[in-house]
Amino acid sequence: MSAVEEIASQAPAVEAVPKRAMTLSSGTAFVIVLLLLVVPLFVKNFIIFQMTMLLIYGLAVLALNILTGGSGQFSLGNSAFYAIGAYTSAILMEQYNVNYALTLPVAGVICFGAGFLFGQPALRLSGVYLALATFALATAMPQILKLGFFEQWTGGVQGLVVTKPDAPFGLPMSQDMWLYYFTLAITIAIYIFSVNLLRSRSGRAFMAIRDNEIAASAMGIDVATYKTLAFGVSAGITGVAGGLGAIAVQFVAPDSYTITLAISLFLGMVVGGVGWLPGSFVGSAFIIFVPNIAEGISKGLSGAVFGVLLFLVIFLVPHGSRQVAMVAQQLLGKLRKN
Amino acid sequence: MQVVQQLRIAALATAVIALTSGGALAQKKYDTGASDTEIKIGNIMPYSGPASAYGVIGKTEEAYFKKINAEGGINGRKINFVTYDDAYSPPKAVEQVRKLVESDEVLFVFNPLGTPSNSAIQKYLNGKKIPQLFVATGATKWNDPKNFPWTMGWQPSYQSEGRIYAKYLLKEKPGAKIGVLFQNDDFGKDYLKGLKDGLGDKAASMIVMEESYETSEPSIDGHIVKLKASGADVFFSVTTPKFAAQAIKKLAEIDWHPLHLVVNVSASVGSVIKPAGFENSQGILSAAYAKDAADAQWDNDPGMKKFFEFLAQYYPDANKLDSSTVYGYGAAQTLVKVLQMCGDDLTRANVMKQAASLKDFAPDTLLPGVKINTSATDFAPIEQLQMMRFKGEKWELFGEAISGAIE
Numbered sequence: 001m002s003a004v005e006e007i008a009s010q011a012p013a014v015e016a017v018p019k020r021a022m023t024l025s026s027g028t029a030f031v032i033v034l035l036l037l038v039v040p041l042f043v044k045n046f047i048i049f050q051m052t053m054l055l056i057y058g059l060a061v062l063a064l065n066i067l068t069g070g071s072g073q074f075s076l077g078n079s080a081f082y083a084i085g086a087y088t089s090a091i092l093m094e095q096y097n098v099n100y101a102l103t104l105p106v107a108g109v110i111c112f113g114a115g116f117l118f119g120q121p122a123l124r125l126s127g128v129y130l131a132l133a134t135f136a137l138a139t140a141m142p143q144i145l146k147l148g149f150f151e152q153w154t155g156g157v158q159g160l161v162v163t164k165p166d167a168p169f170g171l172p173m174s175q176d177m178w179l180y181y182f183t184l185a186i187t188i189a190i191y192i193f194s195v196n197l198l199r200s201r202s203g204r205a206f207m208a209i210r211d212n213e214i215a216a217s218a219m220g221i222d223v224a225t226y227k228t229l230a231f232g233v234s235a236g237i238t239g240v241a242g243g244l245g246a247i248a249v250q251f252v253a254p255d256s257y258t259i260t261l262a263i264s265l266f267l268g269m270v271v272g273g274v275g276w277l278p279g280s281f282v283g284s285a286f287i288i289f290v291p292n293i294a295e296g297i298s299k300g301l302s303g304a305v306f307g308v309l310l311f312l313v314i315f316l317v318p319h320g321s322r323q324v325a326m327v328a329q330q331l332l333g334k335l336r337k338n
Numbered sequence: 339m340q341v342v343q344q345l346r347i348a349a350l351a352t353a354v355i356a357l358t359s360g361g362a363l364a365q366k367k368y369d370t371g372a373s374d375t376e377i378k379i380g381n382i383m384p385y386s387g388p389a390s391a392y393g394v395i396g397k398t399e400e401a402y403f404k405k406i407n408a409e410g411g412i413n414g415r416k417i418n419f420v421t422y423d424d425a426y427s428p429p430k431a432v433e434q435v436r437k438l439v440e441s442d443e444v445l446f447v448f449n450p451l452g453t454p455s456n457s458a459i460q461k462y463l464n465g466k467k468i469p470q471l472f473v474a475t476g477a478t479k480w481n482d483p484k485n486f487p488w489t490m491g492w493q494p495s496y497q498s499e500g501r502i503y504a505k506y507l508l509k510e511k512p513g514a515k516i517g518v519l520f521q522n523d524d525f526g527k528d529y530l531k532g533l534k535d536g537l538g539d540k541a542a543s544m545i546v547m548e549e550s551y552e553t554s555e556p557s558i559d560g561h562i563v564k565l566k567a568s569g570a571d572v573f574f575s576v577t578t579p580k581f582a583a584q585a586i587k588k589l590a591e592i593d594w595h596p597l598h599l600v601v602n603v604s605a606s607v608g609s610v611i612k613p614a615g616f617e618n619s620q621g622i623l624s625a626a627y628a629k630d631a632a633d634a635q636w637d638n639d640p641g642m643k644k645f646f647e648f649l650a651q652y653y654p655d656a657n658k659l660d661s662s663t664v665y666g667y668g669a670a671q672t673l674v675k676v677l678q679m680c681g682d683d684l685t686r687a688n689v690m691k692q693a694a695s696l697k698d699f700a701p702d703t704l705l706p707g708v709k710i711n712t713s714a715t716d717f718a719p720i721e722q723l724q725m726m727r728f729k730g731e732k733w734e735l736f737g738e739a740i741s742g743a744i745e
Contacts (some may be wrong), residue, residue, distance in 0.1 A: 049433070064469075117727065159454065250458070255454040258427075291386075295422065
């Protein structure tokens with residue numbers, strides 16, 4: 001049996017999610033955005049920082065979700081694009097004094113290019129093989145960043161310290177709050193872009209490839225282009241997230257972007273629900289807060305506690321937060337009928 | 339009537355006197371995190387992740403503060419030690435330190451571990467004027483009171499140690515051909531820089547080969563073979579424990595017997611020498627600043643006796659052979675000394691001031707002759723080490739404590 005036949009006869013690795021089920025209703029979305037706007041006014045800077053990180057990791061998970069949930073390709077290498085984005089922003093800000101806001105589009109474009117190029121050879125691979133190829137990218141990235149050749153820009157193993165921007169126009173808010181609203185604006189823009197992308201012609205092409213590659217190419221979809229495009233878009237968004245992450249954390253170092261980050265992002269996607277875009281942020285909350293909860297339960301066994309919690313989630317709600325949301329919706333519907 | 343009134347006035351007067359004099363006597367000054375009853379101290383440690391073996395340091399410190407509290411605390415105040423896991427990840431370190439500062443409201447951050455994590459939080463803590471006290475890393479950059487007046491190291495820096503080996507080699511083996519194996523990160527490069535600086539002009543002619551390895555490599559055998567082929571007669575092993583043990587074994591396997599120098603980080607009998615085999619480790623040189631709990635020569639040492647009593651009572655499940663317990667004890671003891679010196683002025687500025695005024699302080703677990711000295715311009719508490727040679731089943735110290743201070 002040739003590889004092509006093997007793929008054709010296999011059940012799709014990622015189950016088909018109808019595109020309408022990928023987003024939230026406008027009412028729910030409105031309430032969530034309102035909450036995200038108002039809550040920071042009443043909490044400590046530290047909580048604002050955590051919310052900023054939640055949005056940033058949420059973006060990175062969202063990017064992975066477009067790739068996996070949208071076009072059905074696996075990646076364990078998105079931490080590499082996150083690192084490229086972070087370093088692009090940090091180097092531009094610290095070595096070339098570029099305004100932080102301008103570094104983000106650059107980070108996005110560079111990562112789009114990197115993702116698009118990586119997508120070319122990755123075309124020959126699919127499923128677990130692709131996951132492994134990207135895994136190699138994630139493992140290699142911290143070492144590439146340490147290379148002596150790049151050291152004059154990257155700061156080598158010592159990393160780079162990034163200056164946090166002040167609120168512009170003399171706005172009376174803390175650096176953290178400003179960065180939060182800045183991140184929120186970018187997040188909303190990228191989220192809307194992603195939803196529209198998946199609803200567009202390209203999005204339909206992604207999903208057709210995800211559901212059945214051969215049928216998709218029979219329908220005239222240029223499989224190679226769309227697959228690499230999905231890689232590029234995903235890497236580009238991850239790069240923007242990485243750039244924001246560098247500004248929020250104020251530090252980049254090779255050790256920040258190890259394979260653990262790639263696996264966390266993957267985890268976030270699965271917990272949030274593969275193919276359900278709003279779930280990306282639920283997944284992001286999971287990877288930020290659950291390790292803290294696990295640590296609170298037992299310091300010595302935090303890893304094991306985290307494992308148990310993760311196992312429970314996968315066992316009880318295998319489709320992640322999407323499943324929870326759907327159940328909640330059904331319950332609400334019943335209540336309304338009564 | 340008049341009597342009552344007089345009494346009232348008298349009572350009032352005494353009350354006023356008592357109040358004002360009470361205020362004048364105490365002069366208590368506090369910053370966030372300190373009060374009449376408590377000193378809140380923050381800490382981050384890699385309890386999980388690749389460096390989780392060092393988590394023992396945090397646990398030892400927690401146990402040591404428990405002992406201090408059981409003995410009545412410091413000037414009547416109990417220590418509340420809040421320690422979080424950063425998994426050796428810089429972004430997580432920033433998150434946890436911000437939690438310590440902004441949510442738990444600690445007085446200062448003590449002994450956070452790891453160069454990447456400390457680099458990530460240094461700017462934040464200095465910006466907020468919160469002491470980042472006695473960081474658990476050997477990088478040289480922590481001794482920079484001009485630019486980072488709120489950050490202070492504790493252990494000897496890797497560069498100082500590298501200089502000490504250079505001093506030794508220049509004196510004992512001036513014609514040495516040195517082959518260096520180093521971990522490709524700041525830890526490895528700092529040692530290499532120390533060695534080169536110490537050798538000075540002769541560095542280029544004496545170092546015949548520099549080989550680097552990555553922590554992700556399962557085995558470093560290939561590098562060792564290469565170094566042997568280079569014709570080196572001194573092998574300088576700048577390695578972390580796992581790789582140091584591998585190197586010792588491999589050297590024996592390929593029958594290569596150069597003068598073998600192992601850095602202090604990997605000089606532990608329990609986690610390096612024993613696994614590599616005593617027979618393979620004879621004659622290895624290293625340098626130390628702390629006593630080795632696994633070494634029988636300290637069994638009757640008064641300082642170590644106190645240490646063992648502490649372990650038995652407050653941290654009974656600790657591994658006696660793990661050098662991290664000795665480390666945590668020494669660091670915690672230094673901090674307690676600083677807090678005692680602070681008296682009732684528990685402001686962040688005073689904590690830094692007292693930490694920078696340590697004179698000849700010798701924690702129980704440091705080698706005789708190694709003393710902690712700091713000043714407003716010297717933020718490197720321990721700068722001395724003593725050379726030692728492995729013989730039989732233990733290290734034998736020789737020579738004086740040498741200073742590796744960077745002039």
